[in-house]
Amino acid sequence: MKCRDLDGILVVSVEQAVAAPYLSSRLAEAGARVIKIERPEGDFARGYDHLVKGESAYFVWLNRGKESVCLDLREPRARAALGAMIARADVFIQNLAPGAIDRLGFAPADLRARHKRLITVSISGYGEDGPYRDLKAYDLLVQGESGLSAVTGTPDGMARVGVSVCDIAAGMTAHQAVLQALFARERTGEGRHVAVSLFHALADWMNVPYLQYVYGGKEPARPGLSHPTIAPYGAYEGGDGRAVLLAIQNEREWANFCAEVLRRPELAGDPLFATNSRRVANRPALDAAIAAVFAPLSREEIVARLEAARIAYGRISSIEDLSRHPQNRYAEVATPAGPVTMLGSGILFDGAANEPGPVPALGQHTRAVLEEFATADT
Incomplete structure (x- = not known):
């Protein structure tokens, strides 16, 4: 089954790692066309591991259903190609290092001044203002900065949450914001800028220990596999x-x-x-x-x-237990290395899950997309 509710929506994403790819993967799953812009050597998440038939587990999870276009955005022709795509896009996403997209000539405010209906999305570590705005940020660093590490672990020591929870929180937050912006555009005819940071997305999730401390003076404990305020x-x-x-x-x-x-x-x-x-x-x-x-x-x-x-x-399941859990749903995904069975979506529409699209090889769609947007000779 394919619920293609976003059919006709074009998303152009200059993305890497986890947070922005999470957002664009959910839009792709809903039927949007997602053009993923990769550097010539590829999204570095392609190299996080090679455990899925030679492919990266992260990349397979987050990039199904997209088109891969390789551009060296330091080159004028590549920037012209990107500009041509953005001119026809509904949503433009980027999660480059702070200030990088502006230096390349694609500042969101400038893009929206030229393209009234465009929704721009910037995902950063700490947001677009404040004293930390120019800092690079990765998931584990934000787990520490946000206070998540202070409430995770045991009395003997802190622990990293075992998945990229800050990246995922930012991607989920951006996803809901983009859907809201698309809905608003149907009413107003105008796009808007969406800014999401790993820190603020996760800080929102930290409101219970924050409120308990600020108003109740309670310093959260690290209770391991026990609830801090309910027993047993x-x-x-x-x-x-x-x-x-x-x-x-x-x-x-x-x-x-x-x-x-x-x-x-x-x-x-x-x-x-x-x-x-x-x-x-x-x-x-x-x-x-x-x-x-x-x-x-x-x-x-x-x-x-x-x-x-x-x-x-x-x-308490081991990963082996999870791999054969009787409650699992599965999805088969085509990858450059062959079909892969992965855990299925958390969403069912009328009792069925969307079918995931294929995971693209590096630069698989570059030639076709450049020709489509009439920029191969620009």
Whole structure:
């Protein structure tokens, strides 16, 4: 199935790495035509690894359904070619280093002055103003700057979130902004400039610990696989050494958990555990009581009790577990190295997912696109 809701929308993207390619990949999946402008040596994400039949996992994930055009934008003919594409585009995206797109002659304000309906999108590390605006930024650096590292890990030390969460947050934020801008253009006939930064996209996600600290004086802890303000809500091992995550959300569930899972109904009224605040304050004693019950049980025996009691839980999956998870959806993607099966989209339309387009080889569409835009001899 292809829900081509953005059919007829032309997107030109001078992009690299993760954040901007995430945005343009979602537009491509919705039916937009996306022309990806790569430097002659290619988007450096092509070289992050070579584990997917010789292709990069990042590149395969984020570049399906696009056209690859190689341009050396230091050259006048290449800049003229890009200008011709932008003149016909609905959306122009860029995530080059701070100031680079302006120096090349494609400042978003200038483009929009010439092309009234154009939506321009700039994705940066720290935004277009403020003292950090000229800094380069990459995902892990922003995890640190945004305070995410301070709330991620264990009491023994901080940890990196295991995926490029700042890049993804910026790409997701930009995606919703572009859709909003396209909707507004239908009403006004005018485009607009969209500015998204990794720092601000992730800082928005950090509002709960921010508000707790600024207004409540609470310094967030790094609780590992436990919730910082709800208990029990975390990981517990069975006697087989395999862990399950469980979550108690209210006092009714807590009483049910004590009676049907722990089979110790008296714990529900214990003064140490009578409210969520008391359980959080006495977490070591709470965890010890749960561990004592779970010690002789396997993980699947614990899961059976949790299911019978209708307590929310999740197994802690390895990547091997994920690769064969019974709830997975899959999509087959054509790549230069052959077909690849990847995890499917998180979205279904009327019960079906969009079919992903092919991943382009480096410069695969350069000649055809230049000829189409009548710039091969410019």
